[in-house]
Amino acid sequence: MAETAAAARVGRVEFTGSRHELLGIIVGGYALMLPTLGLYRFWQATWKRRFYWQNTVIDGEPLEYTGTASQLLVGFLLALAFFLPIYIVLFVLSMQESGLVALGYLGIGAALWFLTGYGTYRARDFRLSRTLWRGIRFDMRGNAWAYALRRFLWSILMLPTAGLVYPWMASSLWKYRWRNTWYGDRQFAIAGNWRVFAGTYYATYLVNLFAIGATVGWIGSTHDVTMIGSLPVPGGLGLLACLGCTVLFGLSLAWYRARTASRMLSTVSLGDARLTVKIRTGALAGQFVVYVVGVVGLLVLIALALAIVGGAVYASALEGGKPPTADAMLSSFQSPSLNVVLLILAYLVVLGAFGLLAEVVLGFGWWRLLARSTTISDPDSLRTVKSAAEDRALIGQGLADALNVGAY
Amino acid sequence: MEFAARYQDGLVAEVRNVHCVIDLAADPVALVILDGATREVIDRWPESECYLLHSRMVELRIANRQKPAGARLAVNGIADTRAALRALPALVTSQGSERWRQVRILVPATAALACVLVAYLFGIPLAAGALVTFVPPAWETKIGDTAAAEIERQMTGGKGYVACDANPDSPANKAIAGFVDRVFDGLGSPFRPTVLVVRSDIPNAFALPGGRAFYLSSLIQASRTPDEFAGVLAHELGHVYHRHGMQTLIANSTTGLLVGFVLGDMTGLSAAAFVGSSLIQNRFSRQDEAEADRFAAETAKRLGFSTRGLADLLERVARDDSFSRAFALFSNHPLTDERRAALTALSAGSVETVPAFTDAAWQAIRDMCPPPPPPPLPRLSSAL
Numbered sequence: 001m002a003e004t005a006a007a008a009r010v011g012r013v014e015f016t017g018s019r020h021e022l023l024g025i026i027v028g029g030y031a032l033m034l035p036t037l038g039l040y041r042f043w044q045a046t047w048k049r050r051f052y053w054q055n056t057v058i059d060g061e062p063l064e065y066t067g068t069a070s071q072l073l074v075g076f077l078l079a080l081a082f083f084l085p086i087y088i089v090l091f092v093l094s095m096q097e098s099g100l101v102a103l104g105y106l107g108i109g110a111a112l113w114f115l116t117g118y119g120t121y122r123a124r125d126f127r128l129s130r131t132l133w134r135g136i137r138f139d140m141r142g143n144a145w146a147y148a149l150r151r152f153l154w155s156i157l158m159l160p161t162a163g164l165v166y167p168w169m170a171s172s173l174w175k176y177r178w179r180n181t182w183y184g185d186r187q188f189a190i191a192g193n194w195r196v197f198a199g200t201y202y203a204t205y206l207v208n209l210f211a212i213g214a215t216v217g218w219i220g221s222t223h224d225v226t227m228i229g230s231l232p233v234p235g236g237l238g239l240l241a242c243l244g245c246t247v248l249f250g251l252s253l254a255w256y257r258a259r260t261a262s263r264m265l266s267t268v269s270l271g272d273a274r275l276t277v278k279i280r281t282g283a284l285a286g287q288f289v290v291y292v293v294g295v296v297g298l299l300v301l302i303a304l305a306l307a308i309v310g311g312a313v314y315a316s317a318l319e320g321g322k323p324p325t326a327d328a329m330l331s332s333f334q335s336p337s338l339n340v341v342l343l344i345l346a347y348l349v350v351l352g353a354f355g356l357l358a359e360v361v362l363g364f365g366w367w368r369l370l371a372r373s374t375t376i377s378d379p380d381s382l383r384t385v386k387s388a389a390e391d392r393a394l395i396g397q398g399l400a401d402a403l404n405v406g407a408y
Numbered sequence: 409m410e411f412a413a414r415y416q417d418g419l420v421a422e423v424r425n426v427h428c429v430i431d432l433a434a435d436p437v438a439l440v441i442l443d444g445a446t447r448e449v450i451d452r453w454p455e456s457e458c459y460l461l462h463s464r465m466v467e468l469r470i471a472n473r474q475k476p477a478g479a480r481l482a483v484n485g486i487a488d489t490r491a492a493l494r495a496l497p498a499l500v501t502s503q504g505s506e507r508w509r510q511v512r513i514l515v516p517a518t519a520a521l522a523c524v525l526v527a528y529l530f531g532i533p534l535a536a537g538a539l540v541t542f543v544p545p546a547w548e549t550k551i552g553d554t555a556a557a558e559i560e561r562q563m564t565g566g567k568g569y570v571a572c573d574a575n576p577d578s579p580a581n582k583a584i585a586g587f588v589d590r591v592f593d594g595l596g597s598p599f600r601p602t603v604l605v606v607r608s609d610i611p612n613a614f615a616l617p618g619g620r621a622f623y624l625s626s627l628i629q630a631s632r633t634p635d636e637f638a639g640v641l642a643h644e645l646g647h648v649y650h651r652h653g654m655q656t657l658i659a660n661s662t663t664g665l666l667v668g669f670v671l672g673d674m675t676g677l678s679a680a681a682f683v684g685s686s687l688i689q690n691r692f693s694r695q696d697e698a699e700a701d702r703f704a705a706e707t708a709k710r711l712g713f714s715t716r717g718l719a720d721l722l723e724r725v726a727r728d729d730s731f732s733r734a735f736a737l738f739s740n741h742p743l744t745d746e747r748r749a750a751l752t753a754l755s756a757g758s759v760e761t762v763p764a765f766t767d768a769a770w771q772a773i774r775d776m777c778p779p780p781p782p783p784p785l786p787r788l789s790s791a792l
Contacts, residue, residue, distance in 0.1 A: 016464060036518045037525070038670050043514065054464045061414070061423055062464065066477075070513050083665065091661035095551040098558055134423055135416030135478035184421060336736035340687065347680065385421040387478060 011059030011273075011379030015371040017051055022364055023356070025051055030352050042072040048359075049127070056371050058133060059379040066137075067130035075126070082115060113155070117148035121177070128181065136387050142180030150176060163205065167197035174264055183270055184385040192267035197260055204256045211248050215241040250292070254285040262373070272381035279373045287365040294357045302350060411483060411491035413470075415441055415450065418478030426450060428481065430495040439496065441481070451475075459502040468492055470499065521670070528666050529688065533695055536655040545598035545618070548654050552618025555653070559616070563608070570607040572625055572777035580605075580776045583769035587638060591645050591707050601648045603641065607777050611725045615644040617653035625777030630725050631717075637773065638764030639704055639718030646703025652696040656689075663688050686738065693740035701747055705754035713764035715755035719748040 029044030046069040053065035086108055093104040125140035132138075154169035171194040178190035215238070219225065224235035234242065258279040265277040415426040425444035431437065437455040442448065453472045461480075463469040468483040470492070483492045493499060560569055573580055584603050592600060599619035608624035615621040621644045631637040647653065667684040701718070708715040722744045736743050742750075765773065 016466075036514060037521050039514065039517050039521060043510065050462050054462070054467075061482075062467070064461070064463075064469070064480075069510065073513075073517065080665075080669065083668070087661060087665050090664070091657070094657055094661065095554060097554050098561075132478050132480075134421040135418040135476075135480050136421040137478060336734065339734055340737045344683075347683075351680070383420070383422045387419050387476065 009378065009380060011376040013059075013371045013374040013376070014057045015055055015368040016057060016062075017055030017364075017368070019360055019364055022048070022051055023360055026356050026359060030348075030356075034348070039073070042076070043069040045069075045072060052367055053131065056367075059376060061134050064132040065127075065130055066132055067126065071126075079119075086111065114148055114152045117151035118144050121147040124177065133183070134382070136184040136385055139182040139388060140177075140180055141182060142176065147173070147176055164202075167194040167201050170194075170197050170201075170260075171264075178268055182388065183382070184387050186271050186382075186385045189269050190264075190267055191269070192264045196263045196267070200256050200259045200263075204252045207252055208245075208249055211245050215245050250288050251285055254288055255281045258284045261370070265374070270382065271385075272378045274377045276375045276377065277370070277373050279369055283369055284366075287361060287369070290365075291357065291361045294361055295354070298353055298357060409491055409495040411488040411495065412444065412485075413441075413488065413492070414480075414482040414484075416478060416480045416482075417451065418476030418480070424450065426481075428492070428495070430455065453481075455496060456498060458496050458498060459506075460499040468499075470496070525666070525670070528662075529691065532659045532662065533655070533692055536659040537650075539658050540651045540654045543651075543654055548651065549599075549618030551657070552616040552620050552653065555616050556620050556622075569604070572605040572607055578772070578776075579769065580772040583765055583773060584641070587641065587764065588645065590711055591642060592649070595649060597649050599648055601645055603644075605773075605776055613640050613644050615647035615653065617651065617657070619648045621645065621648060627721075627725065628773065628777060629779055631721055633714075633717055633720075634763045634765035634770040634773075635708075635714045635717030635761070636721040637717070637770070638713055639708065639715065640721060642704035642707040643700045643718060645707070646700035647696065649703060650696070650699055652700065656692065656696065659692050660685075660689050690738060690740045694742045697741050698747070698750060701751055702754060705751055708755070708761075708764075711764065712762050714761040715751055719751045722747060 025044070025047045029040060029047065032040040033044070046065075046067060049065045049067065053063040056063045089104065089108060093101050096104070121140070121142075121144040125144065128138040128140045130137075151169075151173055154165070154172060157165050158169065171192065174192065175190055178188050181188040218241065219234045219238040222235075222238070224238055225232045226235070227233070233239075258281040262277045262279045265275050268275045410427055410429050413426055413428055415424045416422070427442045427444055427447065429440045429442065431440045431452070434452070439453040439455055439458065440449055441451040441453065443450055454474055457473040458470055459473065461469040461471055463482075466484060468489050470481040470483070471477075472479060481492075483489050563569075575581065576585075584605070588601055588603060601615070601619040601621050603621045603623060605623045605625060605628065609626055610624055611626040611630050613621065613623045613627055621641070623641065623644075627640065628637060631640075663685050664681070667681050667688065671680050671684065704718055705715045708717075726741070726744050728744050732739060733743060741747075763770070
């Protein structure tokens with residue numbers, strides 16, 4: 001009797017973190033980024049991960065992130081070794097004729113694309129092997145090079161098939177990742193295959209193809225186009241149709257992401273424990289809307305700031321009511337080094353604001369949505385999992401950082 | 409002193425509710441972990457080896473250096489948290505020392521990075537200057553030929569330069585070649601530069617690796633005296649003599665590496681990486697220009713023509729405006745005012761000068777590329 005009751009129990013996943021706590025971590029990190037010449041980014045990433053991990057409470061017990069900032073720093077230094085040969089090739093290329101240069105850049109692009117696969121796999125390995133739950137570590141086995149090759153070959157196949165082969169690619173990569181994921185001495189399994197992706201993917205593909213094709217065709221047939229420079233800009237109705245296409249794209253993306261993640265993750269199991277994930281499309285689409293509103297708000301703020309600064313410069317250059325010349329306006333900016341500092345500061349503030357928005361709305365939103373949509377059947381079966389040996393690999397995460405593909 | 413906690417031994421994925429009691433009689437002092445229900449002893453943790461982990465607000469997570477890496481005690485609730493902190497005073501100090509440890513990593517790392525940056529900015533031009541002497545001149549000439557073909561293609565849209573005077577034995581070309589010989593005689597340079605005067609609307613001149621110099625016809629038209637022409641030519645020959653083209657290639661190849669390291673984007677695709685690289689590369693370029701100016705001034709002194717010509721011509725074709733002053737750090741040439749001041753300082757004490765070219769030679773050079781005749785008036789078309 002007791003055994004059946006235990007088997008029927010379902011574990012919940014909760015998320016207890018708040019947006020303003022994350023905001024504090026990110027803003028504090030930005031503030032320390034300047035005096036540390038950017039090195040603080042490793043500490044900021046570590047704090048962000050601690051925040052996400054320790055607030056994800058699975059069946060009553062939070063995750064714990066055990067990685068440190070110095071590991072990220074050392075990993076990044078090691079990853080530089082991958083870039084030295086690329087820079088040597090770039091140096092040799094800089095002395096060749098243009099045909100060879102184009103070929104060389106293509107080769108470097110392909111090499112970086114291949115390395116990105118390696119980097120993402122090792123980054124996932126790094127994160128999982130530094131994740132504890134109930135005192136037992138996760139891990140990623142398998143071969144990151146094999147994964148990178150698999151991903152590289154599939155993505156080459158994507159080109160001649162115009163993306164139609166994607167469901168097979170996605171399922172192949174998902175399977176490789178999950179079947180090599182371990183919790184202690186227990187291996188994850190995944191039952192999903194290309195069918196999980198196919199319907200949703202092709203529907204999204206066709207709807208967007210049709211909408212964009214129809215819009216372009218319709219604008220072309222009405223000839224309601226004004227040329228701004230060499231860029232054709234459609235008239236009012238055409239612009240409205242383009243906006244409609246963008247909205248449709250966003251909504252279909254939310255639908256695709258919520259549906260495939262839910263269905264694929266629901267086939268993941270760890271021994272007798274099974275995941276069930278039900279992400280609502282509306283919730284994800286809502287995040288997209290908030291993000292777009294935020295971006296528009298930021299753009300308005302930037303425009304306002306520019307107008308205020310421009311107005312102040314204009315007013316200070318104004319002489320006796322005559323409109324000032326461009327020279328007079330620039331006369332307030334005659335210190336070249338101060339100008340560079342001002343430009344860099346303005347750039348960092350703008351970039352930081354957009355990064356902050358994406359992290360706080362989309363990053364946080366997705367994590368919390370995923371956590372709250374997940375349940376685990378028979379979590380008590382996991383009590384018998386034993387710990388496995390330590391994993392101290394550093395390099396993978398560093399490469400992902402260097403390639404700018406590291407998430408969280 | 410007793411507190412309730414959740415205990416994981418780090419070996420099996422099981423969470424047990426426990427009571428923790430501090431055993432002051434033991435040596436060393438130990439935290440005794442008792443099963444919540446049966447009160448049997450599960451584990452004993454040496455008190456001095458306990459440390460606090462970072463955790464969410466409502467929780468205290470304690471680990472122990474002598475236990476498996478995943479062994480934890482998790483304490484929730486105000487009363488139990490207070491009791492735990494009272495029982496284990498070492499926890500608070502361990503947290504403070506952890507913060508200091510991070511600062512002790514971050515501060516030297518930042519200092520080291522700052523040193524690398526400074527050493528790079530000042531050392532790379534020197535290192536590139538030393539390295540360039542190991543590049544075989546033949547190799548450099550080949551690179552210059554490739555670059556010349558590429559620039560020609562871009563400038564003329566693939567049509568090829570229109571040389572002002574293709575005959576190398578014409579009086580003008582012989583005068584220029586004679587000037588180059590006089591400048592390079594006795595310098596021990598592996599290069600003997602060739603100067604090609606090319607028809608173009610852009611008032612400019614440039615030198616490429618391996619000793620190819622190009623002089624665009626508009627700049628000849630803008631020159632009023634032979635010394636102005638000679639000054640610019642000597643400046644370009646200075647680039648050839650110091651092998652600046654090759655130095656730039658060497659120096660810039662590593663700039664991306666450095667900027668990528670600071671910004672964390674090794675692919676160099678972000679706008680910040682681009683701006684950072686251009687700031688550094690333009691700084692190196694300005695130093696090269698100043699060095700070429702010095703070469704021009706020294707040459708003028710040596711050959712006895714006036715150094716003022718270069719400054720005068722610059723004043724006419726590249727006068728500073730408030731825009732170039734405001735963004736001077738983004739420019740690959742120093743401000744004309746600065747160049748003029750440096751040239752004036754260099755020419756101090758020069759005696760009476762003679763023009764760099766004879767009147768006849770200068771006239772021949774002026775006539776190499778006469779300005780095109782004004783376009784014919786448009787004919788009225790029949791439609792009007």
